[in-house]
Amino acid sequence: MSPAVDLVGDLRETVGSAQVLTDPDLTIGYVRDWTGRWTGNTTAVVRPGSVEEVQRVVRICQEAGAPLVPQGGNTGLVGGSIPHRGEVLLSLRRLDWLRPIEHDTGSVIAGAGVTLGTLQAHARKEGLVYAVDLASRDSATVGGTIATNAGGAFVVSRGDTRRQVRGLEVVFADGSVVSTIETLPKVSTGPDLLQTMIGSEGTLGVITSARLHLSIPNGAEHMVMLIGADTLADGLRVMGPGLRAIEFFDRACLEAVMEHRGLVRPIQGDFPFYLLVETTGxxxxxxxxxxxxxxxxxxxxxxxxxxxxxxxxxxKLDVALPFDRMDEFADAVRALDAPGAIFLYGHLAEGNFHVNTVGSPDPDRASEAILGLVVSMGGAIASEHGIGVAKTGWWRRTTDPGSIELARRVKEALDPNRILNPQVFWG
Ligand SMILES: Cc1cc2nc3c(=O)[nH]c(=O)nc-3n(C[C@H](O)[C@H](O)[C@H](O)COP(=O)(O)OP(=O)(O)OC[C@H]3O[C@@H](n4cnc5c(N)ncnc54)[C@H](O)[C@@H]3O)c2cc1C
Known part of the structure; x- marks a missing residue:
């Protein structure tokens, strides 16, 4: 960046001084990730309040050659939502408008900064449901969940975020804006290129709002059941018609939650795994x-x-395994040398595993060992949290060269100066 450029001054002029933070006491909540594993630093946190302000901020950064990191609720778990090398932090939380629900199209337009919890409450008031639900719902935003293609507990019955997005409004690295949110329910006039934004983790454009599909609840009475299981294979046999969610967690998770929350043992007996099932069948x-x-x-x-x-x-490692190797994987992780205390849980119907360890003397070595196991068993190194900065090397090593080359060409076309979240995927 040229020393003659007064980047912070230009940003203040654009969005107002109150919306540009540089004091470390105020920026700390934006530069430390949710897990506390990564703490970065920033030239400034900028909080635009409109699409036009987002455009102007992006243009200022582009002209100054200053990279920026888009951020929603900062609940991401792969280090992708914080600036690692002094990048400008572009907080989208003030884009929190929510339009009235359109019953004829079964959809709603929401600003990128609306939290999932607010969106769900808005839908519920009119008897509808927003399909994606996460435990981070009170902070995770529409923009962040689209940028990570978030999943959650109900993917098995309602699909992931990609399935809910009907249109997007995106500000690109040159400050231009493209929108498909004012669309008709069925349009087929060529490729929908804005779909590329889903799962792009802030590296291709800044999502400013979205048209989202809302579902009609099927009205059937459902039950929630906890089942003790000796193996995950036993859990897979439970899947059948009417299933809304099937989650698993191991004994270590249950013991820790009971202790932390002061909860009673919910089921008699002691099992290697527990299944939480929500079903209408x-x-x-x-x-x-x-x-x-x-x-x-x-x-x-x-x-x-x-x-x-x-x-x-x-x-925290979020991975996916073939169904028939899930138990073998759990055993192999537990047999690893010194990964610390191990906690295994996840979304069973997608083969999704959250492998969490605490107290490992060498977390990087533990991460390499666990991801190595995943790959050797035909699994995927990322299931729903994305790549962020945590898995860039593994992404390049395990993705086929044709797909990497395509991703590089798309990045080159949309963000040739690499100002958008440069440490993610390519760092
Ligand atoms: C308790 C807890 C439970 C969770 N459970 C789940 C789960 O079940 N399933 C799941 O998938 N995830 C889960 N997560 C992870 C996390 O909540 C999701 O990844 C969520 O989608 C992140 O949304 P966010 O608004 O916090 O985004 P952030 O963390 O702020 O950002 C995430 C990524 O998106 C980019 N980004 C954010 N906003 C925009 C935007 N407007 N335009 C372009 N790029 C943007 C960022 O640059 C970053 O790369 C959980 C996290 C926690 C803390």
Whole structure:
């Protein structure tokens, strides 16, 4: 960046001094990630309040050659939402407008800064549902969940974020804006190139708003059940019609959550794994299967991430395994040399595993060992949290060369000066 450029002064002039933060006491919440594993630094945190302001901020950064990192709720778990090398932090939280629900199209237009919790409450008031739900719902934003293609517990029945996006408004690295949010329910006039933004983790454009699909609840009575299981293979056999969610966690997760939240043991007996199942159907359980039914059981699953964070700075790896190798993988992780205390949980129906460890003497070595196991068993190194800065090397090593080359060409075309979140994917 040229020393003659007064970047912070230009940003203040554009969005107002109150919306540009440089005091480290004020910026710390924006430069430290949710897990506490990464703490970066920033030239300034900028909080635009309109699409036009986002455009002007991006242009200023482009002209100054100053990289920027888009940020929503900062609940991302792969270090992609914070500036690592002094980049400008572009907070989208003030883009929090929510238009009235359009019942005829079954959709709503939401600003990128609307939290999932607010969006869900808005839909619920009119008898509808926004399909994606995460335990981070009160902070995670529409923009962040689209940029990471967030999943969550209900992917098995309702699909991931990609399935909900009907249109997007995006500010590109040159400050131009493209929008498909004012669209008709069915349009097929060539490729929808804005779909490329889904899962792009802030590296291709800044999402400023979206048109999102809302679902009609099917109205059927559902039950929530906790089941003790000896293996994950036993859990997979439970899947059947009417399934809304099937989550698993291991004994270590349950013990830690009971301790942290002061909760009672929810089920008699002690098992290697527990399954939390939400279903409108009948489960094909053996008579002897230990199970308990209660809608408040979700707290045991939803408290896991927060509980583990309370035990120390965790190494968090989100991966996917072929169904028939999930138990073998769990055994192999537990047999690794000194990864620290291990916690295994995830979204069973997608083969999704959250492998969390706390207290490893060498987290980087533990990460290499665990991801190595995943790849050797035919799994995927990222299931729903994305690549961020945590897995860039593994992304390049495990993605086929044709796809990497295509990603490079798209990046080159949309962000030739690499000012958008430069440490993610390519850092
Ligand atoms: C308790 C807890 C539970 C979680 N459970 C799940 C889960 O079940 N499933 C799941 O998928 N994830 C889960 N997560 C991870 C996280 O909540 C998701 O990744 C979420 O989508 C991040 O949204 P955010 O608004 O916080 O984005 P941030 O963390 O702010 O950013 C994430 C990425 O998106 C980019 N970005 C953010 N906003 C924009 C924008 N407007 N335009 C362009 N790029 C942008 C950032 O640059 C960054 O690369 C969980 C996290 C926590 C803390």
């Amino acid at each position: 009948n489960l094909d359980l053996e008579e002897s299967s230990p199970a308990v039914v209660d809608r408040s059981l979700w707290v045991y699953r939803e408290s896991i991430t927060e509980t583990i964070n309370g035990l120390g700075v965790p190494l």
